[in-house]
Amino acid sequence: MPVDLREYRLVYIGPAESQTAVGDYAENFVNAVQPLFGEVVQCRTRGPGAESVADVLRCRRAVADLVAGGPPGRVLVHAELAAGAVSAFWSIAGLPGVPVTATIHDPPQGIWWPGRTKFVARHKLVMHGLHYPLRPVSRMVEGVVNGDRTLFALTRTGAESIKAVYPRADVAYVPHLVPERPDLRPVTERPKAVGFFGHVYRGKGFEQIAPIREALPDDILIRVAGRGTxxxxxxxxxxxxxxxxxxxEDAFFDSVRAVVIPYGKRHFYAETYPASGSVAHAFAYRTPVVCTDYGSLAEFDEHGTAVVVRSGGADADQVAASLAGAIVELVGDNQRLADLGRHVDAYRAACSGPRTAEGFAQVWTDMLSRASVSV
Structure with missing residues (x-):
């Protein structure tokens, strides 16, 4: 007999809203899945590098208390794991007697810097001197913590990378949720401009703005928005x-015909395959994307929602020139803009909050049903 999630308490662990793109995702996600459960209780954390050891311990105790306070045998724990999300990771490490799942935001590993507390993050030499040489250890530790759990990936590329590293894990792919946003005017009626959007940190490609600007004609404006910009x-x-x-935010997207996503390698530890919160925001406003083919971005070529520039072994200047050429072709072609807009609209509907909740619910229900049969 299938499990009824309405009989369960969901203990949800994720960063608070506005604490990086994962925090924004977490807010949309928990609101989407809340109707599925009889009760949802939350432990929300600070962003990477902002948590002390005391914060980590408090989160771990809070999660244990939330689990203990739920109905016996009817508690599910779900965490959002990202590169430096130490509280979320350590709060589910060794958590006994309860099913635990997690969304991996920087595949293949859920956490790359398990010791990145506030003190460590402030000292770059300590931060990387500790974590870089111990990469095999951190991967092994995560294998012990999450290696046989159900893990969610937000891209197919990310899912495959997790399966390769943690073959005992049950890996499910559910596309990145596209949040609900107001309907704006069609992209063909917006100003002749492109946007760069997102949090500023390594790998997001903001350093490409200058060379792309040089390669664009004067009549195409670049507008840049997001935290840190x-x-x-x-x-x-x-x-x-x-x-x-x-x-x-509405006004920003209403002022651009496309969003440029010039992602490259995020950090020097290894290749990662994250889903893009910036792409999800663009799609929420029915705005197409011009992007590199780095990591999982190449998948958007299949959906007809983006112009994907193949970078191959090109250097940064060549990539910038290719992106600029793609921008010029797109923003001046109303038919192509309209076609992309229709594809984005369909993708947006398929990845809405309710559809995302359905995808997670199916995996959770199957997992809990298997567990109940095996008991």
Missing amino acids: EALPGGPGVEIVGAVDGPA
Whole structure:
């Protein structure tokens, strides 16, 4: 007999809203899955590098208490794991007597820096001197913690990478949730501009703005928005908007015909295959994407939602020139913009909150049903 999730308490662990892109995802995700369960209780954490050892211990105790307070045999724990999410990772390590699942945001590993507390994060030499040489150890530790659990990936590429590293894990692919946003005017009616959007950190490609700007004609404006972008240099043809939320975010996307995602290697530890929160935001506003083929971005070529630039072994200048060429071709072609917009609209519906909740519910129900049969 299938398990009824309405009889379960979900203990949810994830970063607070606005604590990196994963925090934004967590807020949308927990709101989407909440109707599935009889009860949802949460332990929300700070962003990577902002948590002390005391914070980690408090989160671990809080999660244990939330598990103990639920109905016996009717508790499920789910965590959002990202590169430096130490509280989430250590709160599910060795958690006894309860099914635990996790979404891996930086596949193939859930956490790359398991010791990145506030003190360690402040000292770059300590941070990488500790974690880089101990990469095999961190991978082994995660294999012990999560190696035979059910793990979710938000891209097919990410799912395959997790299976390769942790073959005992049960890996499920559910696409990155596309949040609900207001309907804007069609992209063909928006100004002749492209946007760069997201949190500023290594691998996001913001350093490509200048060479792309040089290769674009003067009549195409670049607008840049997101947390940390206010510190980026502007200049002729480059408008720095800064952090945007609510109506300001709506206005930003209403002012661009496409969003440029020039991702590259995120860190020097190993290749990672994250889903893009920036792409999800663009799709939420029915806005197509021009991107590199780095990691899992190449998958969007299959959906007809993006113009994917094949980078191969090209250097940074060549990639910038290719992206600029793709931008020029796209923003001046109303028919192509309209076609991409229709594909984005279909993808947006398929990855909405309710559809995402259905995908997770199916995996959770199957997992819990198998466990109940084996008892």
